[in-house]
Amino acid sequence: MTKLLIVDDSKFSQKITRSFLDRYLDDVTFDFADDGQAGLEKFDAWHPDYIIVDLLMPKLRGQDMIKQVKLSDPDARVIVLSADVQHHVREEVESLGVLTFVNKPLDDKKARELGTLIGKSSRG
Amino acid sequence: MADKLNSSDIMTELFNIGVGQAANTLSDIIGKRIDLSIPNVSILNPEKGKHVLDQYLAQVAEGTVMVSSISFDQQLEGRVSLLFPADKMHQFIALCLHETWDEEAVTKEFTDIDYDTIREIGNIVINSMIGELSNAVSIPVKYTLPEIDVLDHACADHFVVFGDSQLVLIMYLDFDIEGTEIAGAIVINMALNSLEEILDQINKLYNGV
Amino acid sequence: MNDAHLPGILNCINEGIVLIKRDLEITYWNPFMENLHGEKSSKVLGRKLEDVLPSLKQPFFSRAMEQLVASGNPVFFSAAMHRDLINGQHQVNLKMNRIQVGDELILMLEFIDVTGQFKRINQLRCYVSQLSHLNTELKQKEKVIEKLAYYDRLTGVANRALFEKFADKYLSLAKRRNTMLGLMFVDVNEFKMINDTYGHNTGDKVMTRVASLLTESTRKHDIVCRYGGDEFLVLLPDIRTMNDYYQIASRIEANKRRRIIQDGYSIAVSLSIGISFYPDDGLTISELVSRADEYMYADKQNSR
Structure with missing residues (x-):
């Protein structure tokens, strides 16, 4: 069973991400958080295998949440899913050691790639 | 159709993506980092x-x-207006053009060059937002280049048509370019049935969402 | 009208018009564009857009063209944000539109020359900066003129004009607030002899030293004024008790007789001082001045 935590301040976006990923992943369970702070708490309590995190969020920005997550677990597997695709933002986030950076909106093609990525690394 | 809270959440997310893309394009063009605040759409x-x-x-x-x-x-009917406080615009334009901005110098008037700069920025923002919306719901939207205007004593009547079948979507848009904050707003005046069509389409496309 | 006229019409338009296919191959390049760019139509037809206009290689242009192909909504690029789009001689706005011709999509690029606007605005900026430069100069001159009009050229303290301005102001203030206004008359004893003995040049410097001495002995709002050749007036506003006055007087008193070293000479300088007060000694400035003058004269007699 793969545990996936989706951190996004939009419930709509949470649902879209879930339904897209559901198509390409078996045996996976989801949990959700509405902001960076809540995401951090869920991460500590639930120990998900993957975190999919938005950047622009209230309370704690995605960037800052990832920093904290990486402090407590340097091997944490983080996927960024964001509409802020400025290249310096991307560079900043990639320097934090994330698996990949996906531009919103999520579509079928991107979801399939994510499914492959998660499927592979969870088997490996 | 989704309930009110939901529809505002959906529109927020759709426009959020558009604004992110607009910031990306503008940041590429001017070669500066743009920090965004979290936009929030109110449907009123x-x-x-x-x-x-x-x-x-x-x-x-x-x-x-x-x-x-x-x-x-x-298929969708409405009007999008991108509003920026005029007093900040000289500073904003100077930042975009890599010019030094001198509060004392030059007049408060806008030149044709300023208008063209704003036309491009308006084009970028509106293209990204409406483009994203149009992609997300697979409804083509046709429009022209933005008209630019400076309005003294502007009031809501300039941007909003009143009528029972009308809705107003307001989204505050805060850019921060190298410490200069620009508090803009996007106002979308839309026919009620256009919003319904968008939400219906989303329900269809993301069935079960 | 028949479509055959269209190329002829585009040839007459005072904008650079370029038509390209979806794969960005150039299919039309009007005469105005030849002027803007410098390359003849025959040299560019069939070539790729970004080979002819390399600045359009930047990713946001290609993204915009992809979007334009997909959506058909026009795109605009301003000359100000995209300098030297064609070359350094012309600044142009660029408008892109999608046109459907039968089954084929073509893109129309309009290059609108706004070099003239840039020139005019630069001129305007130049004028504005010249104006602001002139303005600064004028302000500096104004200060100099004010200084000339209100301050004594030799000693730098107030002249009679400034004294009169402040005297009236302080007098009405004293009336309103029910306070005393002190007016001190100071004369440098034997100044003529100093001039005769040490020369006018040294005499002038002595006068300047006396002025500084008075300024240093008085309060911030007191006005020291050179009234005539060897005479000074000092306005002492806002005196509430005689104690306020004694404090100033004692500081001046300490300097009343002293030797100063000037130009290598040790010069004895002594002052005669008379002081009058509103309201006890008079109700107008001229009454106060003549009363202080009398007291000063008495002081001079005593010190002899």
Whole structure:
């Protein structure tokens, strides 16, 4: 069973991400958080295998949440899913050691790639 | 159709993506980092929309705004206006053009070059937002280049058509370019049935969402 | 009208018009564009857009063209944000539109020359900066003129004109607030002899030293004024008790007789001082001045 935590301040976006990923992943369970702070708490309590995190969020920005997550677990597997695709933002986030950076909106093609990525690394 | 809270969440997310893309394009063009705040879309009836908009105009823009606007009128009907407080625009334009901005120098007037700069920025923002919306719901939207205007003593009536079948979507848009904050707003005046069509389409496309 | 006229019409338009296919191959390049760019139509037809206009290689242009192909909504690029789009001689706005011709999509690029606007605005900026430069100069001159009009050229303290301005102001203030206004008359004893003995040049410097001495002995709002050749007036506003006055007087008293070293000479300088007060000694400035003058004269007699 793969545990996936989706951190996004939009419930709509949470649902879209879930339904897209559901198509390409078996045996996976989801949990959700509405902001960076809540995401951090869920991460500590639930120990998900993957975190999919938005950047622009209230309370704690995605960037800052990832920093904290990486402090407590340097091997944490983080996927960024964001509409802020400025290249310096991307560079900043990639320097934090994330698996990949996906531009919103999520579509079928991107979801399939994510499914492959998660499927592979969870088997490996 | 989704309930009110949901529809505002959906529109927020859709426009969020558009604004992110607009910031990306603008940042590429001017070669500067742009920090965004979290935009939030309110969907209001015209009366409430007018009230909220008048408040913004009085407080943030102190009456004078620079407006880029476009109309669209096929399957979806409406008008999008991108508002920026005029007093900040000289500074904003200078940042975009890599010029030093001198508060004392030059007039408060906008030159044709300033207008063209704002036309491009308006084009970028509106293209990204409406483009994203149009992609997400697979409804083509047709429009022209934005018209640019500077309005003294602007009030909500400039941007909002009143009528029972009308809705007003207001989204505050805060850019921060190298420490200069620009508090803009996007006002979308839309036919009620256009919003319904968008939400219906989303329900269809993301069935079970 | 028949479509055959269209190329002829585009040839007359005073904008650079370029038509390209979806794969960005150039299919039309009007005469105005030849002027803007410098390359003849025959040299560019069939070539790729970004080979002819390399600045359009930047990713946001290609993204915009992809979007334009997909959506058909026009795109605009301003000359100000995209300098030297064609070359350094012309600044142009660029408008892109999608046109459907039968089954084929073509893109129309309009290059609108705004070099003239840039020139005019630069001129305007130049004028504005010249104006602001002139303005600064004028302000500096104004200060100099004010200084000339209100301050004594030799000693730098107030002249009679400034004294009169402040005297009236302080007098009415004293009336309103029910306070005393002190007016001190100071004369440098034997100044003529100093001039005769050490020369006018040294005499002038002595006068300047006396002026500084008075300024240093008085309060911030007191006005020291050179009234005539060897005479000074000092306005002492806002005196509430005689104690306020004694404090100033004692500081001046300490300097009343002293030797100063000037130009290598040790010169004895002594002052005669008379002081009158509003309201006890008079109700107008001229009454106060003549009363202080009398007291000063008495002081001079005593010190002899």
